[in-house]
Amino acid sequence: xxxxxxxxxxxxxxxxxxxxxxxxxxxxxxxxxxxxxxxxxxxxxxxxxxxxxxxxxxxxxxxxxxxxxxxxxxxxxxxxxxxxxxxxxxxxxxxxxxxxxxxxxxxxxxxxxxxxxxxxxxxxxxxxxxxxxxxxxxxxxxxxxxxxxxxxxxxxxxxxxxxxxxxxxxxxxxxxxxxxxxxxxxxxxxxxxxxxxxxxxxxxxxxxxxxxxxxxxxxxxxxxxxxxxxxxxxxxxxxxxxxxxxxxxxxxxxxxxxxxxxxxxxxxxxxxxxxxxxxxxxx
Amino acid sequence: xxxxxxxxxxxxxxxxxxxxxxxxxxxxxxxxxxxxxxxxxxxxxxxxxxxxxxxxxxxxxxxxxxxxxxxxxxxxxxxxxxxxxxxxxxxxxxxxxxxxxxxxxxxxxxxxxxxxxxxxxxxxxxxxxxxxxxxxxxxxxxxxxxxxxxxxxxxxxxxxxxxxxxxxxxxxxxxxxxxxxxxxxxxxxxxxxxxxxxxxxxxxxxxxxxxxxxxxxxxxxxxxxxxxxxxxxxxxxxxxxxxxxxxxxxxxxxxxxxxxxxxxxxxxxxxxxxxxxxxxxxxxxxxxxxxxxxxxxxxxxxxxxxxxxxxxxxxxxxxxxxxxxxxxxxxxxxxxxxxxxxxxxxxxxxxxxxxxxxxxxxxxxxxxxxxxxxxxxxxxxxxxxxxxxxxxxxxxxxxx
Numbered sequence: 001x002x003x004x005x006x007x008x009x010x011x012x013x014x015x016x017x018x019x020x021x022x023x024x025x026x027x028x029x030x031x032x033x034x035x036x037x038x039x040x041x042x043x044x045x046x047x048x049x050x051x052x053x054x055x056x057x058x059x060x061x062x063x064x065x066x067x068x069x070x071x072x073x074x075x076x077x078x079x080x081x082x083x084x085x086x087x088x089x090x091x092x093x094x095x096x097x098x099x100x101x102x103x104x105x106x107x108x109x110x111x112x113x114x115x116x117x118x119x120x121x122x123x124x125x126x127x128x129x130x131x132x133x134x135x136x137x138x139x140x141x142x143x144x145x146x147x148x149x150x151x152x153x154x155x156x157x158x159x160x161x162x163x164x165x166x167x168x169x170x171x172x173x174x175x176x177x178x179x180x181x182x183x184x185x186x187x188x189x190x191x192x193x194x195x196x197x198x199x200x201x202x203x204x205x206x207x208x209x210x211x212x213x214x215x216x217x218x219x220x221x222x223x224x225x226x227x228x229x230x231x232x233x234x235x236x237x238x239x240x241x242x243x244x245x246x247x248x249x250x251x252x253x254x255x256x257x258x259x260x261x262x263x264x265x266x267x268x269x270x271x272x273x274x275x276x277x278x279x280x281x282x283x
Numbered sequence: 284x285x286x287x288x289x290x291x292x293x294x295x296x297x298x299x300x301x302x303x304x305x306x307x308x309x310x311x312x313x314x315x316x317x318x319x320x321x322x323x324x325x326x327x328x329x330x331x332x333x334x335x336x337x338x339x340x341x342x343x344x345x346x347x348x349x350x351x352x353x354x355x356x357x358x359x360x361x362x363x364x365x366x367x368x369x370x371x372x373x374x375x376x377x378x379x380x381x382x383x384x385x386x387x388x389x390x391x392x393x394x395x396x397x398x399x400x401x402x403x404x405x406x407x408x409x410x411x412x413x414x415x416x417x418x419x420x421x422x423x424x425x426x427x428x429x430x431x432x433x434x435x436x437x438x439x440x441x442x443x444x445x446x447x448x449x450x451x452x453x454x455x456x457x458x459x460x461x462x463x464x465x466x467x468x469x470x471x472x473x474x475x476x477x478x479x480x481x482x483x484x485x486x487x488x489x490x491x492x493x494x495x496x497x498x499x500x501x502x503x504x505x506x507x508x509x510x511x512x513x514x515x516x517x518x519x520x521x522x523x524x525x526x527x528x529x530x531x532x533x534x535x536x537x538x539x540x541x542x543x544x545x546x547x548x549x550x551x552x553x554x555x556x557x558x559x560x561x562x563x564x565x566x567x568x569x570x571x572x573x574x575x576x577x578x579x580x581x582x583x584x585x586x587x588x589x590x591x592x593x594x595x596x597x598x599x600x601x602x603x604x605x606x607x608x609x610x611x612x613x614x615x616x617x618x619x620x621x622x623x624x625x626x627x628x629x630x631x632x633x634x635x636x637x638x639x640x641x642x643x644x645x646x647x648x649x650x651x652x653x654x655x656x657x658x659x660x661x662x663x664x665x666x667x668x669x670x671x672x673x674x675x676x677x678x679x680x681x682x683x
Contacts, residue, residue: 190359191398195412195463196387205414209402 021152032153039159043101050097059084062270069277076273083266092241092263099230099240099267102158106165106226111219114170118177118215119203128178135171143168143229147236161230161238169226176218180211216279223275227268241267285368286467286499287333287356292365292375294325294351294523300363313346313522324523325351325360331518331528335466338493338500340514342507348523349503353471356501357390358382369467387416391460395472397452399444405431405455406440412463423462430462431455450481457489461496470502474509486513507546511535511555519543531555558639559632561670562652562660565591570600570619575612578603578619591651591658592623599651599658601625629653632660636667643667 025032050058059081067077087096121128146167150160184207192202208215234242241264248257295303303322306315313324326348333339343349354360356367358374367375374385391412392398399408406424409431413423431437434454444452453473460468474482490513493500504510510517511531518528519539527539535555538544568578568590582590582605592600601623611622628642629651643650643664650662 187394187396187398188400190354191392191394191400192411192415193359194357194386194390194392194469195415196383196385197415198383201415205411206400210400 021149025152036154036157036159039105039154039162040157043105043158043162046104047097047101050100051094055084055088055093059088066270066274066277069274071277076270076277079266080270083270087263087266090259090263092244092260095239095241095244095260096263096267098158098238099227099242099264102161102165102230102233102238102240103223103227103271105158106162106169106230107219107223109162110166110170110222110226111173113166114173114218114222115177115215118174118218119181121174121178122181122207123199131174135174138167139171143232144235146229147233150233151236156237158238160236161233164233164236165226165229168229169222172218172221172225173215174218176221177211177215180214180218181207183214184210213279216275220272220275220279223271224268227264227271231264284335285332286335286337286370287339287501288366288368289329289331289356290366290368292329292352292355292362292367293327294348294355294360295322295363296325297322304363324348326355326362327523329365329525331525333499333501335499336497337515338489338502338513340502340504340510340517341520342504342510342514342517343520344505346522347520349505349520350471351523352520353392353469353501353503356467356469357386357392387412387463389465390467390469391463391465392469392471393453393456393460393473395475397444397449397456397476399452399455399459401444404441404443405436405447408444408455409440409459409462411459416463426464427458427462430458433461434458449477450485453477453485454488457492461492466499468498468500470500472503472505475504475506482509489513519546532557536560556636556670557632558630558634558636558652558662559659561636561639561667562632562662563666565651565658565661567591567593567597567658568603568619569593569595570603570623571595573619574617575608575619575622578608579605579612582608589648591627591661592619593658597658598656599629599653602627602648602651627651630662636671639667 053061062084063077063080066080067074070076087093117131121131143164146164147160150164154160154163188206188210189202192206197205230238230240231242231245234240234246241260244260245257245264248254248260293304297303297320299320299322303316303320303324306319307324307327311319317323329352331339341349341352351360355362356369362375365375366373369385369389372385374382377385400411403411406427410423410427413426418426428437428440431440434457436451436454436458439447439451444455447455453476456473474485477485486509489500502513514531516528516530517534519526519534521542527534527543529537532555534543535547538547566581566585566587566589568581570592571594578590582588588605590603592603594600603619603622604624607622607624608619611619627648627650628646630639630642630653632652632654639650639662643662649664651658652660652662
């Protein structure tokens, strides 16, 4: 039986992809170099800026934001203070700041790309049918695989880390934007149309405001996914807390591994709760 | 004057539109067509006109295509074939830009579930139409506040729709439509989601409003009582086709077919039938010519105890009772003029039967139907009740 299957010679799919990558790296070398340089510089600047803020001020600032974002409840604010002091205490402050930079850049880029794609998807069923399988592909492909083209395009460091994170973290924002806009009640869309709204007016005045909480749920997912990818990206030289986890793994240091891991968990909980609390209804 | 003209408009949803249209011509039912072609008939071959300043009601059960039809008028749904003219302009042919202009300036829509934007305040909702038109902020705020003030809703302007009751929300929906000052109001089951008391109140308000602003209103409903109450003319729809168009009176008294008849059977007839439908031919006596003996003879012949007194021009004078006529005759009088009684109630022919019921039950005599002094007929309690209970609408006998 296997003979029948062997009639088809092994397809050089891997070679094809390699060739495509070679083609891209050779022909767009300038673009990639530019992006690498610009990205690296702006991220360095951002990290340095964060490092300029004295940790105590930084901690208090985040605690105050948490306090007001959670409708003046003390829970999250207290957690922020204790958690961040713990990270500082474990000498992981600089790594935390690098991780913050990576997550902020990856999330913002993913949101900037993701929301318009989501809007496009919601407006056109053809676009939805094309984009949906691509999103499925992006989400099910193991995150590590994205590290390879990232290195090919951008070498090692922060920029390839952000590149891989954006690809990995993009889908929820796109999906939830699409869903949120499609969920706007038909009668309201008809009302907007019947008063002669243009497509833009309808989007800005009705659909995006009503889809906001759904989109925010997607953004929350994107932020958390980009954090998880940022950790993996330490394998290609992205700095941050992930690098400590990785080096602990390589040297079998259970204690150090857990300390860095717990720091990541603290950070994850803070950004999760903060992004969720931005998502309140006022009506 | 014609405001809206709809000519042979058809809307088919789904695929196989051509074969579905052929089946419609063969008079196949909606379900048959759906089973054979997979296409759904929304509206088939609708033709009607709506006059300026008229309340035109489109009425039918759910699935009859009435909601599709109203959406064809502002092209929220594009027709498959046919033409729709607004002020002579064929809106089924206009481009997107012109269509937006028409929607912004000529027609506003009111929705069954109010269609208010939950994230906007009442004021922001009311000024929406003006906002998308690009009216400056100050001006649109003033106009919106005025529209809210007319509806008595100004104190609520900074609240959100979810904070208001259903009736108030729909008043906002109406205020939003009116803030635009359109010529045409499209009302899609606008009062159907409201409870009966509020609904009646809103119907009254709409009629009051219509007295003042004289818009052209197309009103969709599934409730015949509502249609009869507010409609100047009514179009009845079934399976996407318009079955009958006419005034409420015409539809009730001359149902086009059994379907319409079955529809009209459960109507509270007292609310739509007028005195004219229930009055009967009176036994009259000309008091300028006839004397007591003729009167007695006539009453004996007609088997009545009362005759209505008129003059040569058929002007209503009062009535003569048999016993008075007998007494006068015994006294040897030649004229009836001395014994005319004038305490008989009169009503105009276009009065609703509903409103007559109170008068008739209090009155010891029949009631005269009089128009401009002339006697048209007479109302007798038994016949009025018979008219109300009759199923074919012609009950009440000979209308003169």
